[in-house]
Amino acid sequence: MEDLPPYPPIDPTTFDLIVIGTGLPESIIAAATSTASKSVLHLDPNPFYGSHFSSLPLADLQAFLSSHPTSPSSGYHHDFSVFDFATRPLYSSLDISSFSPDLLHQHSRKFNLDVAGPRVFFCADKSIDLILKSGANQYMEFKSIDATFVGDDKGNLWSVPDSRAAIFKDKSLGLLEKNQLMRFFKLVQGHLAGEQGIQIFEEDLQSPFVDFLNKMGLPPKIKSFILYAIAMADYDQEDIGVCRDLLTTKDGIDQLALYNASIGRFPNALGALLYPVYGQGELSQAFCRRAAVKGCLYVLRMSVTALLVDKDTGCYKGVRLASGQDIFSQKLILDPSFMVPLPAGSSLPHPLQDKLPVFSLRDDRGKVARGICITKTSLKPNISNFLVVYPPRSLFPEQVTSIRLLQIGSNLSVCPPDMFVLYISALCKDDDQGKKLLHAVMNTLLTVPVSINSESNAAVQSETAESGCAVLDETAESSFRGRSDPGEGKPTLLWSASYIQELTLGQVDFICSTPMPDGKLNYNDLIDVTCKLFREMYPEEEFFPETSSENSEGDGDVALET
Template identity: 80%
Template sequence: MNDNPPYPPIDPTTFDLIVIGTGLPESILSAAASAASKSVLHLDPNPFYGSHFSSLPLSDLTSFLTFHSTSPSSSSDGQLHDFTVLDFATRPLYSSVDISNFAPQLLHQHSRKFNIDVAGPRVLFCADHAIDLMLKSGASQYMEFKSIDATFVGDGNGNLWTVPDSRAAIFKDKTLGLMEKNQLMRFFKLVQGHLAGEEASKVSEEDLQTPFVDFLNKMGLPPKIKSFILYAIAMADYDQGDGGDLLKTKDGIDQLALYSASIARFQNAPGAMIYPVYGQGELSQAFCRRAAVKGCLYVLRMPVTSLLIDKESGSYKGVRLASGQDIFSKKLILDPSFTVPLLSGSSSPNPLQRKLPLFNFREDRRKVARGICITKSSLKPDISNILIVYPPRSLFPEQVTSIRLLQIGSNLAVCPAGMFVLYISTLCSSDDQGKKLLNAVMNTLLTIPASINSESNAAVQSETVEKGKPTVLWSALYIQELSLGQVDFICSTPMPDGDLNYNNVVDASVKLFQHMYPDEEFFPETVSSENSEDDGGVALET
């Protein structure tokens, strides 16, 4: 008896491009190919859009992380009359998944009201590549955003310092002395003059190639101001004082330019950063909608089981679906979850042996530690949507990476009224190191119920209760693998990176498209229809 669901037959059976997975890079690529008049079939074994960039209810998030933290075995490969059939396998992309529920009855009651990001924290700077792409492609008409209200820098004592990221913010900041304000104003004026091409403010080519921290030292900025600039505005990932992965002055100034250009770019968004209503999974859906308008065919809940390879040439021909149907295309894009086990032994045709090393995914040596917490009170009274940055060494001496925390409230439709979702992330080299960094932030800002802490932390716990810190209702800690996009006759897309914005993801998608279709324009200009601004939402209009 066939236990497979009644998968519908797909017609036609031949396409220019097949895309497997609806993560953000795959969705951008399917929309771009459709806009270039390519016939595209977009498949996803999941019943939702977004894959590793999705926003999910609590129960679905738990299932997703659990499924992708194991590696199901694949069935054996076979031979057809014309093809070699290679069965897909999925590789584990998450590890050390630790989910704790301290209010099961309350959260079960509201489970479907959550839209939890798998790859948080993540925001859009109002002048970054992702915004420009949404405007150019027309995907912006399917989305609404709201502003991140404030940015803070935190320390190990629970203090949160407002980041003075504009002239107005510098004047209002009561924690900065008059000398610090003047130094910061002079520095911002110098950078703005350099970007405007003013000869008197031009930064030398020699300085542009030196470490940004050295340039800040040369400008005579004090440690506190340097920390704000390096980690909360330039968004440096690593300690800029230990000679490791140092940010160049040119890159630091470019990031300052992006930050400055982002402030108040859109109506109802006074800050530099915005966040999608209903979560970041809406980005993938917006590009999928754009693709569908241009003729892309979508089939969710459709597992893809095998790759079809020509016996003689070793070249890609198509895929086999769980329904048993074979679908053919000129090109294929794979979600990073998928891999093809290498064949071994002399039975493999020589052309195939030359092609198969494609499927060795290029791994990034680093990992991303991600944490999600749900609370019933805000970290800052009367402010819902905030970003907090913990610079290296700010929590404990061995902390060599920045840690970022994004708190989102119910006005962004990601959780029930009166609750807040906190996303934490940091780069790490091991699971243990990543968990230590996440726990350091949680212990500093939150009251963690006893069952998650050891007895040795009881004193810390009682102290945090007295300080009125938000209590964790639910938490998920996990480590995510990093993989880089890869191109050839089969393309694989990258995993979500450790950045706060989407620029690298967008840039990788552009490069993949240009490799596949070097003679095609990446999204011809479109005129988007007007967006509604009800509810104080941010509509992306130039």
């Protein structure tokens, strides 16, 4: 232990809960548990908050995505069985290319890049309600997303008519389309309000949403807007063979209700969507600050090396830190990257069998492809912050999932002035499919310079990227090179990163594992999983009891007051 850094000892040494990792689920649970007057020790081996939900400077992002930290040997103890921790790789095919290295190096620390982008908040969704209820809004500021568009393979971005006023102003819709959409929205709003004589029958509510839209006689363009830009469906709803998540009409109507309730909830939010100033990593930090106010103890740069198990009973007792100190608790929460590798032929004590995340990466829900691009000009003149949705089949015939792109400008403090950050994501079954989806969007919207200065990390780079250049499939690369004329009006790419992230589920017991960021646009599903984890751990406690708190208002920012 002489080679380890001189960590100060932690006092006390026994807690109700130890949390490893400061990702969003872990941070929410730490805040909720501290609010329930329980003692919590929150550790993170990283020097920053947020883990897989963090917002990082340029250089730190690459280091985080390509790192595979190892823990030093943990030694033994006469009272405990000691099982060493290991970390599993959750990111693959990392490719980073810089086309203006001097400029980007000069401003590297001015970027706050989301690891799990693109992601937004609906003004009326569960995450905003939780932020308000917990008091975390005292530590965050928001601005609204200006618009939502639907894209096509020709580079067109069509405005989404998401309200009666927007339908009336939309110049891309014909009179018949406007009337059809108006009647549909009127039916949905009347059903939700319980108006006399206006309702959607139960048999329709249980049917596929796309069938209901067909029954309403809506044309393909309007159906696409509703299914993928408002209801936010992930998969091609008209192809049962590839659709892994078929929306029912009830689910679709619920999504429309959320969208509708989000418009106008806050007086200084232009539309339905919000984004936090300084990036999505602020959300984890806000809950960590809330937990600290309630007595949670925080230690960053603290690695955890081993699990401590009682030799006689086989029950979990605590963890061993990199400092060599043993810390004890009744319950433990692990970041999803932590696993317990078992030597061949060995097994865990009976009480821990099937209750630990052992070292085998289960492909629980597939993968999500994520891309980040930096440009000097906006995709849309005079608009900084907006969402673009590419419905299935809109870019190429084999595209079976929606692709989402979020552009954020410097007024949200995520990049230097006169620059823009683009986040792209799509669900995929494997790395090759994911990269094809990302490249299709980049090829459609951006000009990529011919001279490529690659910063790809060889340890995690795709096997197909042996040349050391930016990883594009042959079709995408030739298409990029063929469309590099600045006269076409496309923004020129300054820097890009693409990577594939595993989707893993959490698990619950006295040792819990939290989920990775999912492929959704908002946090609702992750909030549900996190709430379930807490209630399984502490069924007698309320998940953030109602309290009165002072809400802060930022100048020009959304004030989270209902």
